Amino acid sequence: MSQTPSNLAAGPAASAAALDRWHDDPVLSVEHLTMRFGGLTAIDDLSFSVGRGDITALIGPNGAGKTTVFNCVTGFYKPTEGRIALRRGRGIADETIRDLTASGAQHGRDANGEVFLLERMSDFRITATAGVARTFQNIRLFGGMTAFENLLVAQHNVLMRASGYTIGGLLGLPGYRRAREAARERAIYWLERTRLIERADDPAADLPYGAQRRLEIARAMCTGPALLCLDEPAAGLNPRESAELNDLLKYIRAEHDVSVLLIEHDMGVVMEISDHIIVLDYGKKISDGTAEQVRTDPRVIAAYLGVDDEEVDQVEEDLDHEEDEAAARSATGGAR
Amino acid sequence: MSAIDPTAVEARPEGAQLKNEELRETARGEPPFAPEPILESRLQRSLREAALTAAVVAGLTLFFFAFRTDIGIGGLDLILQWPLWFVWIAIAFAARFVLSYFVYVPGRKLSDIVKRDKTATSPGAATGARWLGRAVGVVMLLIAATFPFLIETLLPSQDRYLIDLAILILTYVMLGWGLNIVVGLAGLLDLGYVAFYAVGAYSFALLATNFDLGFWVCLPMAGLFAAGWGIVLGFPVLRLRGDYLAIVTLAFGEIIRVILINWGNITGGPNGVLGIPKPTLFGLDFGRGEGSFSDFFGIPYSSIHRFIFLYYIILLLALLTNFVTLRLRKLPIGRAWEALREDEIACRALGLNTTNVKLTAFATGAMFGGFAGSFFATRQGFISPESFTFIESAIILAIVVLGGLGSQLGVVFASVVMIGGIELLRHLTILQAVFGSDFDPTQYRMLIFGLAMVGIMVWKPRGLISSRSPSAIYKEKKVIGADLVAQGEGH
Numbered sequence: 001m002s003q004t005p006s007n008l009a010a011g012p013a014a015s016a017a018a019l020d021r022w023h024d025d026p027v028l029s030v031e032h033l034t035m036r037f038g039g040l041t042a043i044d045d046l047s048f049s050v051g052r053g054d055i056t057a058l059i060g061p062n063g064a065g066k067t068t069v070f071n072c073v074t075g076f077y078k079p080t081e082g083r084i085a086l087r088r089g090r091g092i093a094d095e096t097i098r099d100l101t102a103s104g105a106q107h108g109r110d111a112n113g114e115v116f117l118l119e120r121m122s123d124f125r126i127t128a129t130a131g132v133a134r135t136f137q138n139i140r141l142f143g144g145m146t147a148f149e150n151l152l153v154a155q156h157n158v159l160m161r162a163s164g165y166t167i168g169g170l171l172g173l174p175g176y177r178r179a180r181e182a183a184r185e186r187a188i189y190w191l192e193r194t195r196l197i198e199r200a201d202d203p204a205a206d207l208p209y210g211a212q213r214r215l216e217i218a219r220a221m222c223t224g225p226a227l228l229c230l231d232e233p234a235a236g237l238n239p240r241e242s243a244e245l246n247d248l249l250k251y252i253r254a255e256h257d258v259s260v261l262l263i264e265h266d267m268g269v270v271m272e273i274s275d276h277i278i279v280l281d282y283g284k285k286i287s288d289g290t291a292e293q294v295r296t297d298p299r300v301i302a303a304y305l306g307v308d309d310e311e312v313d314q315v316e317e318d319l320d321h322e323e324d325e326a327a328a329r330s331a332t333g334g335a336r
Numbered sequence: 337m338s339a340i341d342p343t344a345v346e347a348r349p350e351g352a353q354l355k356n357e358e359l360r361e362t363a364r365g366e367p368p369f370a371p372e373p374i375l376e377s378r379l380q381r382s383l384r385e386a387a388l389t390a391a392v393v394a395g396l397t398l399f400f401f402a403f404r405t406d407i408g409i410g411g412l413d414l415i416l417q418w419p420l421w422f423v424w425i426a427i428a429f430a431a432r433f434v435l436s437y438f439v440y441v442p443g444r445k446l447s448d449i450v451k452r453d454k455t456a457t458s459p460g461a462a463t464g465a466r467w468l469g470r471a472v473g474v475v476m477l478l479i480a481a482t483f484p485f486l487i488e489t490l491l492p493s494q495d496r497y498l499i500d501l502a503i504l505i506l507t508y509v510m511l512g513w514g515l516n517i518v519v520g521l522a523g524l525l526d527l528g529y530v531a532f533y534a535v536g537a538y539s540f541a542l543l544a545t546n547f548d549l550g551f552w553v554c555l556p557m558a559g560l561f562a563a564g565w566g567i568v569l570g571f572p573v574l575r576l577r578g579d580y581l582a583i584v585t586l587a588f589g590e591i592i593r594v595i596l597i598n599w600g601n602i603t604g605g606p607n608g609v610l611g612i613p614k615p616t617l618f619g620l621d622f623g624r625g626e627g628s629f630s631d632f633f634g635i636p637y638s639s640i641h642r643f644i645f646l647y648y649i650i651l652l653l654a655l656l657t658n659f660v661t662l663r664l665r666k667l668p669i670g671r672a673w674e675a676l677r678e679d680e681i682a683c684r685a686l687g688l689n690t691t692n693v694k695l696t697a698f699a700t701g702a703m704f705g706g707f708a709g710s711f712f713a714t715r716q717g718f719i720s721p722e723s724f725t726f727i728e729s730a731i732i733l734a735i736v737v738l739g740g741l742g743s744q745l746g747v748v749f750a751s752v753v754m755i756g757g758i759e760l761l762r763h764l765t766i767l768q769a770v771f772g773s774d775f776d777p778t779q780y781r782m783l784i785f786g787l788a789m790v791g792i793m794v795w796k797p798r799g800l801i802s803s804r805s806p807s808a809i810y811k812e813k814k815v816i817g818a819d820l821v822a823q824g825e826g827h
Contacts (some may be wrong), residue, residue, distance in 0.1 A: 094676060
């Protein structure tokens, strides 16, 4: 306990400094996101940013609302309130987003790039135009199709345009043939990357569990995303496969200019690869920072390990007190 | 409590043992429960089971076969038909004996016998199956291409009937292939497919009788109209899954038929449309006299020429359907259909507009239904709403399901079996030799046909050809077992 006060005192200042990193150049900014199902508030006024090129982890105990956040970001749910802005391009002005929000349109652009308001878009359009790809907690592959076919389906929109919406493809025009070859190359590239090339012609449902997880990531990457959302990619993997997954994610981030947002329970994976961790509990953000900051955050420890009720109250009171003080300090200092 | 009483303690194990023995005794009779203790020989067991079956059949059929009442003088006459009853008992005995002796062997599961080729993923088996499939396809194509001439040389006395039957079978092959796009590839259960058949038929019939347009001009228009109606059907069912999808498509089929009946001043109502022109070969008709086919080529007129011509039209149309379907399967649109059947949510997560995917599937399937419909109209020369009842939809769907969802060759087999089989039963005079001369096989053909369907569904629950071959291959083509392939909505 002797460490706690100093930690807490350092906490807000440190996180303020760190916050800048992902607030500077976010690929995704979620603001005041609220999702209610009837009387149940699954997400309550949640705001966070995903930095461009970062691996951002969304963690929290079961039922914290992580997958709901994912479903809101990828358009499977329409959020009750809030704004989810995806920025393709560095340094897009806040005014652009503000104007876009006021205009009621789904997507706009300025000199620096494009902005998509995901909460206004339907699920498939988010993947097709905004460039958000996702995987599922319970793997959703096309089981009766081969691994290779799975990756070709992911390139549907590109191929569809190239085939002249089927007419050119039926006639076998050269433009379509080129696109088909490119799609093959891309599929083969990702099969090699995920070490599935040997099993390219096997039905996806026949692959072992770990291979199915990798194939789902490969399939998501074949859509050419800017943001890759992975729902528990390490669930059910053995330690060796988890380590491989880490390498794959690092490779994707390094080589493909893709930001990664992932939900994960495997703390080994989370702590090792994440640049930024957001902790949810009961639909609220309880911590937000680097792995080091989150690991030592007493609220996170309380949420994960569980403490006696009185102790939680005690901790929360302490924290609120500290936060008030910090807020007062920053207010008087005019930092904000 | 009673544990203190020594007699009770002694009585308990005995009771348990007795019960155990009873259990074992009851289990022994049924092979699935008692694989190890074979106390009696195979023959004995089979005889016992056959006797038991015969006794059950005897009891059940006593009043149906043995006694018969006829209206007689001053009341009813009772006729005793002991021989008929004994024949049925003998059949039951023999059938059960054969089953018990050869099929229900203890220690061998029935599923092992029938599902030997469940997942043929070994490369050797896959290539073997592929070659077999291709060879069968080529042979069937050759037979189909030369069929009228084969019939002319082999069975000239029945040529008209057999070519007409072949035309009917090919019409169903084409309808099956069209529906296969919707049900087999896209996995959308459509119980109202006959609606598109009707739209195609009426489009041609009405255009031809009102505007004097020929078959070849109307054919593409009929296809387009049907495709349009496919989209009309597609919209309301976009969000429906499973049973709801099946019910709405069924209702759609009925709506079209009811409209055709009641829109009398356009469609002719229940009287239908008469005088639909026959197709011509580059302007040559198949009648007698000036400017006809026989006149132009200087050959003697024969009514069979028209049948042969119709046969080749439907063969070409069916092959076009097959060709386009196979081609589409390898294109992104076809892959999207199959992906939709596998997992709709994953499709959306990959950026596929599932609305478009579904609508294109409905429209493409409907288009081929429309082609088949206008062919039907020109062949018959007369159409009425009676030709487009639900039973037609059911037969087409049965062809697709029986053949194996998504399998092109399976549809051909199933059509031959279902349409040709029903016709064949009409002429099974051999049954009369068994059941007496007043036995009319046509009355039993639906029963026999139903039994055959049940049999196929027991042995081949996913259809005659149930495996799927991938539409794109990296190195080596492997056939995918039916157990891995999803069936889509409504199955």
